[in-house]
Amino acid sequence: MITEADTTALARGYPQLIAAMSMDDTVIGELVGGARDVFTAACADQLSGLHGPAGKPCPARPWVCLLCPLAVFAPRHAVNLLRLKAFFARQWRQMPAAHFMAVFGPYAARIDHILHRFDPADLAAAATHITDMDDELPLRPEELTT
Numbered sequence: 001m002i003t004e005a006d007t008t009a010l011a012r013g014y015p016q017l018i019a020a021m022s023m024d025d026t027v028i029g030e031l032v033g034g035a036r037d038v039f040t041a042a043c044a045d046q047l048s049g050l051h052g053p054a055g056k057p058c059p060a061r062p063w064v065c066l067l068c069p070l071a072v073f074a075p076r077h078a079v080n081l082l083r084l085k086a087f088f089a090r091q092w093r094q095m096p097a098a099h100f101m102a103v104f105g106p107y108a109a110r111i112d113h114i115l116h117r118f119d120p121a122d123l124a125a126a127a128t129h130i131t132d133m134d135d136e137l138p139l140r141p142e143e144l145t146t
Contacts, residue, residue: 038062039138040080041071062138063088063107066114073114078126083136085111090132090145 027044038046039062050070051060063084065071073081088108092100100108115123130136134144 037077038065040084041065041068041073041077043068044070044072046070061143063104063111066107066110073117075118075122078115078118078122079129081111081115082123082126082130085115086130086132087134087137087139087145090134094145 037043038058043058043065046058047055048058048070049055050068051058051064060068062080066084085108088104088111091104092108095103
């Protein structure tokens with residue numbers, strides 16, 4: 001849940017935040033409107049080359065967005081974020097703990113921070129769409145859980 005203090009701080013720093021990210025009104029409108037959505041977030045610049053060659057679409061796996069500075073998470077992403085959280089739980093059950101932490105640990109921790117910002121009612125509604133199956137995610141064959 002976003003507090004009044006959080007809202008005030010965002011409003012005060014908003015012009016500097018937008019200037020630092022080099023976003024114009026068109027980009028902001030696309031982020032808010034869903035035109036820049038990827039699986040778990042909206043992407044401020046999918047062709048920036050943060051996780052791949054500049055000028056090409058980002059090749060990162062869906063969980064990488066959780067730590068990407070270009071990702072913007074909105075309530076409309078709650079269903080896919082919960083799907084990803086369920087995937088992490090399945091991976092946790094099948095992988096040795098040290099291996100899970102090395103591969104998914106930072107992402108699994110970050111997803112809880114992101115979801116904590118959402119309204120509990122939105123999360124409860126989103127949870128009704130989760131079947132806890134790998135086919136809910138854009139996974140490669142080697143990433144499937146058993």
